[in-house]
Amino acid sequence: MRQILTSGLLWFSALGCGLLAGLYFAFSAFVMTALGRIDQAAGISAMNAINGDIVRSPFMPVFLGTTLSCAVLIVLGGLRWQEPGAAAMIGGGIVYVVGMFIVTIICNVPLNDQLAAADPASAAAAPLWARYLADWTFWNHVRTVASLAATALFIAAIAAR
Template structure:
């Protein structure tokens, strides 16, 4: 049974992954669709502003905090190897670390960096913007699904 500080750690991990999932799903459900509906120069400028604003303590605490919590859960699970929930705990940790954190690092951040170099008013920015919006959204779906599944896995481990 999961109890004491380990219980608190798993609850915090479930919550952090759930909040991350909410952010990612909001972007997938309406933010990116709204930006894609704008004229390209406005969509590019808006997403550049969003990407710049996203690097703030509140987002970083949730995003990096979820990854750190999941890493700790994985290590503690390997050390304690509880009677119940081991697979769910390790699965939840892996989903968040690989499916959300890893995908962000290898797929979304490089696209954000490339977008930051575009001139919103340049006519040749339209093609890269459309490609960015499509590819970024696909990877964001992966992040949202992974975070939601990680949160669910932690909840299942607690039941």
Template sequence: MAGTLVTALLWFSIVACGLLAGLYFTFSAFAMTAFARLDTAAGVAAMNSINRVIQRSLFMPLFVGSSLSSLALAVIGALHRDEAGACAALAGGAIYFIGMFVVTMIFNVPRNNALDASDPATAEGEALWLRYRKEWTGWNHVRTLASTAALVLFVIALGGRP
């Protein structure tokens, strides 16, 4: 697993995992609780606004770039399992890609789309908001833990390199 490219991928992934773990932690620790204290229409409007703005922000290149770098580290780790740090890179990459990227695409994004299409002024819209907060936040906890665990594993992988 030698090479400047792997070292660069590890450093980028460490920083990216830290930034995204912090973002996800914010929502898990207090943002969703704050939104729940707003009336339904205001809470939905706030979350929808965040979901629209985040798609056109620096978050997106970081989200995509970190997903690709973690996948690359998982593959490199798998191909070089006998080298120092490779198993940690493999585990970190797999945990991040599945626990952050795949979870986001399968569980969080569809809920965001449903929320955006809802009318919070209706009984169905209010019920969706209640369900959204519980389910979306639960999956966000997974993203937070996966990003944090991957960060630790990438640090271990970097520390194990010659």
């Protein structure tokens, strides 16, 4: 039973981390660039609409479920650190929880909240939007790399088992 649970969590985490890495990559590769090229008010309004819709979409169960699964894998790996793949399991969980979840909560969400509070058409929103585009995208790059690295580590853990 323990082996089945661990294997299931590893597969779920690998797939969830990979799915989220792809989403974050898309934002880093072209969505944010495109939003930065359009009119400020339109860009801010579009990003606020995305941020509003994402919390009501299938993204949230994947985001939260993958985070929970990764946290459980950290604990399971710690309890079974001598087993093959445990180090990769712990590493993948830590990289994901810190590099994706905590970065999202501490960096990206506050930036989203500041943007939502701004009047998209105001002159005061111009420096906020410029800073948002740079800072949010930087932290999104971190989330992309962390999610991809966690995926690789979970695949390594699966292969070692």
